Amino acid sequence: MTDDCVVYVIDDDSSVRAALEDLLASVGIRVLAFDTTTAFLTHGMEDVPGCLVLDVRMPGQSGIDFHRSMAGLGINLPVIFITGHGDIPMGVDAIKHGAIEFLTKPFNDQTLLDAIQNGISMDQERRRTKAEGLALHTLWSSLSAGEQDVARLVVRGLLNKQIAAELNVSEITVKIRRAQVMRKMDAQTLPDLVRLTEKLALSS
Amino acid sequence: MTDDCVVYVIDDDSSVRAALEDLLASVGIRVLAFDTTTAFLTHGMEDVPGCLVLDVRMPGQSGIDFHRSMAGLGINLPVIFITGHGDIPMGVDAIKHGAIEFLTKPFNDQTLLDAIQNGISMDQERRRTKAEGLALHTLWSSLSAGEQDVARLVVRGLLNKQIAAELNVSEITVKIRRAQVMRKMDAQTLPDLVRLTEKLALSS
DNA sequence: ATCAAAAATATACGAAAGTATAATTGCCGT
DNA sequence: ACGGCAATTATACTTTCGTATATTTTTGAT
Numbered sequence: 006m007t008d009d010c011v012v013y014v015i016d017d018d019s020s021v022r023a024a025l026e027d028l029l030a031s032v033g034i035r036v037l038a039f040d041t042t043t044a045f046l047t048h049g050m051e052d053v054p055g056c057l058v059l060d061v062r063m064p065g066q067s068g069i070d071f072h073r074s075m076a077g078l079g080i081n082l083p084v085i086f087i088t089g090h091g092d093i094p095m096g097v098d099a100i101k102h103g104a105i106e107f108l109t110k111p112f113n114d115q116t117l118l119d120a121i122q123n124g125i126s127m128d129q130e131r132r133r134t135k136a137e138g139l140a141l142h143t144l145w146s147s148l149s150a151g152e153q154d155v156a157r158l159v160v161r162g163l164l165n166k167q168i169a170a171e172l173n174v175s176e177i178t179v180k181i182r183r184a185q186v187m188r189k190m191d192a193q194t195l196p197d198l199v200r201l202t203e204k205l206a207l208s209s
Numbered sequence: 210m211t212d213d214c215v216v217y218v219i220d221d222d223s224s225v226r227a228a229l230e231d232l233l234a235s236v237g238i239r240v241l242a243f244d245t246t247t248a249f250l251t252h253g254m255e256d257v258p259g260c261l262v263l264d265v266r267m268p269g270q271s272g273i274d275f276h277r278s279m280a281g282l283g284i285n286l287p288v289i290f291i292t293g294h295g296d297i298p299m300g301v302d303a304i305k306h307g308a309i310e311f312l313t314k315p316f317n318d319q320t321l322l323d324a325i326q327n328g329i330s331m332d333q334e335r336r337r338t339k340a341e342g343l344a345l346h347t348l349w350s351s352l353s354a355g356e357q358d359v360a361r362l363v364v365r366g367l368l369n370k371q372i373a374a375e376l377n378v379s380e381i382t383v384k385i386r387r388a389q390v391m392r393k394m395d396a397q398t399l400p401d402l403v404r405l406t407e408k409l410a411l412s413s
Numbered sequence: 414a415t416c417a418a419a420a421a422t423a424t425a426c427g428a429a430a431g432t433a434t435a436a437t438t439g440c441c442g443t
Numbered sequence: 444a445c446g447g448c449a450a451t452t453a454t455a456c457t458t459t460c461g462t463a464t465a466t467t468t469t470t471g472a473t
Contacts, residue, residue, distance in 0.1 A: 180430075180431065181432095184431070
C-alpha cells in the first residue's frame with residue numbers, strides 16, 4: 006500500500022512537526038517537514054505518491070492561501086489541513102475547494118493516519134489516471150498530421166470516400182493512413198479506436 | 210433561470226421559516242417550509258428543480274441524520290445546511306458528504322441566495338443528465354434480447370461472422386439484428402453506436 | 414389444432430473496407 | 444541538378460457489410 010510514498014508536512018510549530026514525524030515513522034511512512042510554504046517549494050516534490058499535511062495559520066503565507074495557489078503551481082497533492090484556531094466557514098471552504106480533511110488540534114492520531122492513507126491512495130489513483138492519459142497522448146502524437154485528420158473523420162463515422170473528399174486526397178491514401186492510425190494507436194477494431202479518442206477528448 | 214422551481218426549508222424554528230419565506234419571496238422563488246423531516250417526507254417533492262435548506266439541529270430527526278438518509282430515500286436535492294450551533298467537524302463532514310453549503314446563523318442573506326441559486330442550477334443539470342440517461346436506457350430497452358446480444362458484440366469490434374458463431378445463429382440473422390439495432394438506437398454510424406453504449410455503461 | 418405475426422434463414426447483389434504491389438509525385442539535403 | 448526517401452496515387456483482389464426479396468421456422472393467441 007505505502008511502498009514508496011512521502012507525506013509532506015508544512016507547519017511553523019516545530020513541536021507539531023516533530024510529533025508528526027514520530028507518528029508517521031511509527032507506521033513506516035517517510036516524512037518531509039517544512040516550517041514555511043516557501044521552504045517546501047524550494048525543496049521541491051519527489052515523483053512518488055504522497056499527500057500534504059498543511060497548517061492553516063502560519064507566519065508568511067497561510068496554509069489556506071497556499072492551498073488556493075497549488076493548482077496554479079501544478080501541485081496536485083491531496084491536502085489535509087490541521088489547525089488550532091479554525092472556524093466553520095474556513096473548514097467548509099477548505100473542503101469545498103478540494104481538501105480531503107480539516108482537522109482541529111488536538112486531533113486523534115488514527116484519524117490523521119486514516120486521512121493520510123486515503124490521501125496517498127487518491128494520489129496513486131490520480132497518478133495512474135495521469136499516466137494513462139499521457140500514454141494515450143503519446144500514441145496520438147505519433148500520428149502524422151494527415152493521419153490525425155483521417156482519424157478524426159473516421160471516428161465521426163465518415164466513409165473513406167467522404168474522408169477523401171473532405172481532405173482532398175485520394176481514397177487509397179485514406180485507406181493507407183487509416184491502416185497506419187490503427188497500427189500506431191494499437192487499436193484492433195474501429196470501436197477500439199472510437200473509445201481511445203473518447204478518452205483522449207476527456208483528458209485533453 | 211428560476212422559471213419553475215422550489216426551495217424546501219426544514220427548520221423547527223417558525224421565525225426562521227418565516228424569515229426564509231420572506232427572503233425567497235422577495236426574489237420570486239417558491240418556498241415550501243416544514244418543521245420536521247417527517248412533515249417534508251409526508252408532503253412529498255414536486256417534480257421541478259429545487260434545493261433543500263436544512264437545519265442541522267432539530268427535535269426528532271436531525272438535519273445531519275436526514276442528509277445521510279436522503280440517498281436511500283431516492284432524494285437527490287442539493288442540500289444547504291443552516292445552523293446556530295455547529296462545530297467544525299460537523300460542517301466539514303456535511304460538505305464531504307455532498308452538502309453544497311454549511312452556513313452558521315446569523316448568515317448573510319445574499320450568501321444564502323447565492324447558495325440556493327447554485328443548488329437550483331446543480332439540480333437542473335442533474336435532471337438534464339438523468340433525463341438523457343433515461344432516454345438512452347429507453348432506447349436500449351426497445352431492443353429485443355437477441356438484438357442486445359448483437360449490439361454488445363458489435364461494439365466489442367467482432368465481425369458479423371464471429372458474432373454469428375458466438376450466438377449460434379446465421380450471419381444473415383446477425384445482419385438483420387444489427388440493422389435493427391442501428392435503427393432503434395438512432396445511430397447513423399458504428400462510432401455513434403459505440404459512443405451511445407459507452408454513455409449507457411457509465412449511467413448504469 | 415390452426416392461423417397469423419414475428420423471427421430466422423437462404424440467396425443474391427452492390428458498396429465499402431482492407432491489403433498488396435507497383436508506379437508516381439513531392440521534398441530535402443548534398 | 445541530382446539522388447534518395449517518404450507520401451501519395453493507381454490497380455487489382457479478397458473479405459466484409461448492408462440491403463432486398465423470398466422462404467422457412469418459431470412463437471403466440473384463439
